[in-house]
Amino acid sequence: DAGVIQSPRHEVTEMGQEVTLRCKPISGHNSLFWYRQTMMRGLELLIYFNNNVPIDDSGMPEDRFSAKMPNASFSTLKIQPSEPRDSAVYFCASSRGLVEKLFFGSGTQLSVL
């Protein structure tokens, strides 16, 4: 079992650029979560999907953020345009159903200059 796979591990971009983060959940898991981690705000849930359908996106900070899950094995989180305050570690997690044991990926460290 390869676990949750996120790419890229690190992303450095300039303000105003589009950023796309990618996630491959664990095979057989049908729930997928996107979290953002910062020193100030800790771990925040941005959005989660169940069976590829977005269930709750109330944590998405602004319209600049969007997430998709076109199939059971792939999800993207897009920021367009990016801003310096978006700098954070973004985690993807998956689970078997809407149960509480989440399996996290290793995260994407995003730096927006």
Add this chain to the structure above:
Amino acid sequence: QQQVKQSPQSLIVQKGGISIINCAYENTAFDYFPWYQQFPGKGPALLIAIRPDVSEKKEGRFTISFNKSAKQFSLHIMDSQPGDSATYFCAASKAGSQGNLIFGKGTKLSVKP
């Protein structure tokens, strides 16, 4: 609005000692309380979890104590080891919203040899 308050922010313990991390919550609808462990460069991983129908749960050297009336729960690490050095997060979720784990801000534990 911080619904799960965690303390202390950081903790230094000698090898063999007991590490204690505390969390308090506000929402009485919460019914699931996990603890996650995070090593540098990695995503959080579920360590142990408890539901409010029991006051204590033990798994190896890790114990959760739960006080429903006080709306508090704590993690005890017995015989702390340098390998336990990590950041620990408490979290909570409520029935019908299992996908939305509310995390505490985290406690950075350092176990000195």
